[in-house]
Amino acid sequence: xxxxxxxxxxxxxxxxxxxxxxxxxxxxxxxxxxxxxxxxxxxxxxxxxxxxxxxxxxxxxxxxxxxxxxxxxxxxxxxxxxxxxxxxxxxxxxxxxxxxxxxxxxxxxxxxxxxxxxxxxxxxxxxxxxxxxxxxxxxxxxxxxxxxxxxxxxxxxxxxxxxxxxxxxxxxxxxxxxxxxxxxxxxxxxxxxxxxxxxx
Amino acid sequence: xxxxxxxxxxxxxxxxxxxxxxxxxxxxxxxxxxxxxxxxxxxxxxxxxxxxxxxxxxxxxxxxxxxxxxxxxxxxxxxxxxxxxxxxxxxxxxxxxxxxxxxxxxxxxxxxxxxxxxxxxxxxxxxxxxxxxxxxxxxxxxxxxxxxxxxxxxxxxxxxxxxxxxxxxxxxxxxxxxxxxxxxxxxxxxxxxxxxxxxx
Numbered sequence: 001x002x003x004x005x006x007x008x009x010x011x012x013x014x015x016x017x018x019x020x021x022x023x024x025x026x027x028x029x030x031x032x033x034x035x036x037x038x039x040x041x042x043x044x045x046x047x048x049x050x051x052x053x054x055x056x057x058x059x060x061x062x063x064x065x066x067x068x069x070x071x072x073x074x075x076x077x078x079x080x081x082x083x084x085x086x087x088x089x090x091x092x093x094x095x096x097x098x099x100x101x102x103x104x105x106x107x108x109x110x111x112x113x114x115x116x117x118x119x120x121x122x123x124x125x126x127x128x129x130x131x132x133x134x135x136x137x138x139x140x141x142x143x144x145x146x147x148x149x150x151x152x153x154x155x156x157x158x159x160x161x162x163x164x165x166x167x168x169x170x171x172x173x174x175x176x177x178x179x180x181x182x183x184x185x186x187x188x189x190x191x192x193x194x195x196x197x198x199x200x
Numbered sequence: 201x202x203x204x205x206x207x208x209x210x211x212x213x214x215x216x217x218x219x220x221x222x223x224x225x226x227x228x229x230x231x232x233x234x235x236x237x238x239x240x241x242x243x244x245x246x247x248x249x250x251x252x253x254x255x256x257x258x259x260x261x262x263x264x265x266x267x268x269x270x271x272x273x274x275x276x277x278x279x280x281x282x283x284x285x286x287x288x289x290x291x292x293x294x295x296x297x298x299x300x301x302x303x304x305x306x307x308x309x310x311x312x313x314x315x316x317x318x319x320x321x322x323x324x325x326x327x328x329x330x331x332x333x334x335x336x337x338x339x340x341x342x343x344x345x346x347x348x349x350x351x352x353x354x355x356x357x358x359x360x361x362x363x364x365x366x367x368x369x370x371x372x373x374x375x376x377x378x379x380x381x382x383x384x385x386x387x388x389x390x391x392x393x394x395x396x397x398x399x400x
Contacts, residue, residue: 027311029228108311111227114304114372124373158370158378159390163359166366170358172314173324178358190359193393 014040015050019061020068024101027108031057058112062119065105072102081141082191088133089164089187094171095180103168131157147194156194163190214240215250219261220268224301227308231257258312262319265305272302281341282391288333289364289387294371295380303368331357347394356394363390 018039022031033051037044051057075087094100113119134157141147147156167186171178218239222231233251237244251257275287294300313319334357341347347356367386371378 025315027315029312030315104314108314110369111308111311112229114308115225115227115230120373127370127373128377155386155389158367159363159386162364162366162370162386162390163362164366165369166362166364167358169310169365169369170327170362173320173327177328186355186359186362189355190362 012050015047016060016064019057020064020101020105023061023065023105023108027104028058028061028112029108031061033057061105062109065102065109068102069106072099081137081144082146082195085134085137085141085160086187086191088130088137089160089191090184092130092164092168093180093183093187094168095183100172100175104172107169107172127161131161134160151194160194163187212250215247216260216264219257220264220301220305223261223265223305223308227304228258228261228312229308231261233257261305262309265302265309268302269306272299281337281344282346282395285334285337285341285360286387286391288330288337289360289391290384292330292364292368293380293383293387294368295383300372300375304372307369307372327361331361334360351394360394363387 015036018036019031021039022035026035032054033047034044036051036057037047040047051060072091074091078084078087092103094103109119110123113123131154135153138147138151138153138156138160142149142151142153167178167183171183215236218236219231221239222235226235232254233247234244236251236257237247240247251260272291274291278284278287292303294303309319310323313323331354335353338347338351338353338356338360342349342351342353367378367383371383
């Protein structure tokens with residue numbers, strides 16, 4: 001790789017880091033070329049070298065969000081069934097500073113996604129993929145006798161994702177009332193409530 | 201009331217209606233003086249007569265949101281305990297077009313509220329007030345034997361609000377999978393799961 005290419009990549013990485021910091025602190029409403037330049041300690045001119053305008057900046061922000069979400073650290077491979085379901089929930093919750101920033105940015109992206117048809121469709125598909133993962137764990141839990149045979153995996157996955165996303169929002173707005181250990185306790189209580197009474 | 205005053209009030213009402221329509225369709229990211237003028241079929245000049253800039257426009261938008269939320273139609277006075285808890289949840293969910301617009305605007309306001317200290321504190325207090333209402337219903341349900349004596353009203357209110365807000369977000373992004381009757385069914389299943397096994 002030529003030095004020029006390396007410099008370019010390093011600079012591009014710096015730009016992405018700056019975009020992330022601006023989003024984590026000021027949200028999409030505060031994402032401007034000038035704010036990114038300030039976060040880099042660079043000139044706005046340098047940033048316009050990477051993004052023609054707000055639209056390109058937002059597109060890049062959403063790319064980083066997708067990539068970082070895909071590559072984020074996860075719970076160690078849990079046993080199938082309820083332990084896997086628990087791990088999927090904990091993988092979403094804002095239990096670390098990195099995950100808090102990521103969740104804050106996801107929640108901040110909803111205003112945009114609710115009014116842009118392409119982003120809306122991407123988000124709809126994304127939630128269905130998450131529910132599909134939850135359904136698989138719920139199906140396993142049923143087969144393993146951890147959940148009642150009459151539990152409906154489709155509806156239960158919707159309920160589990162409801163609980164999870166609503167807890168994300170409450171925790172973001174009230175970190176003192178919802179420290180990580182409290183979020184985990186609420187999750188464990190909630191999941192215990194899904195079990196068949198005979199299994200309790 | 202003088203005719204001038206009446207005209208002024210009528211025009212102010214028109215402006216508020218236009219702000220609401222812009223928010224419901226384009227969110228806070230699309231809330232500009234020009235968009236409000238277009239929604240009114242008026243000139244941007246007329247709108248600047250009411251708002252000096254974006255900041256004043258956003259403040260007015262949040263005022264309307266508070267007022268409309270406070271004055272929204274609610275479920276008929278339900279029996280205390282679980283019926284009241286159910287009514288509080290249904291009063292939040294996007295079960296009608298008006299409530300869908302209101303929820304869309306609330307969700308859209310989170311990006312802004314997460315980065316503005318005053319709005320953040322207002323939102324934190326608002327969610328605690330909602331949980332307080334839920335806790336009262338949960339306390340009644342416990343006294344009435346509808347919930348187990350060992351149920352913790354503080355944690356259970358947090359879980360019920362998690363379920364509710366997460367369902368709002370899923371329903372907004374997937375109205376076909378989450379029509380009103382489905383949201384109500386999920387709510388009833390969820391609330392039934394909170395009952396003491398002996399009461400089922």
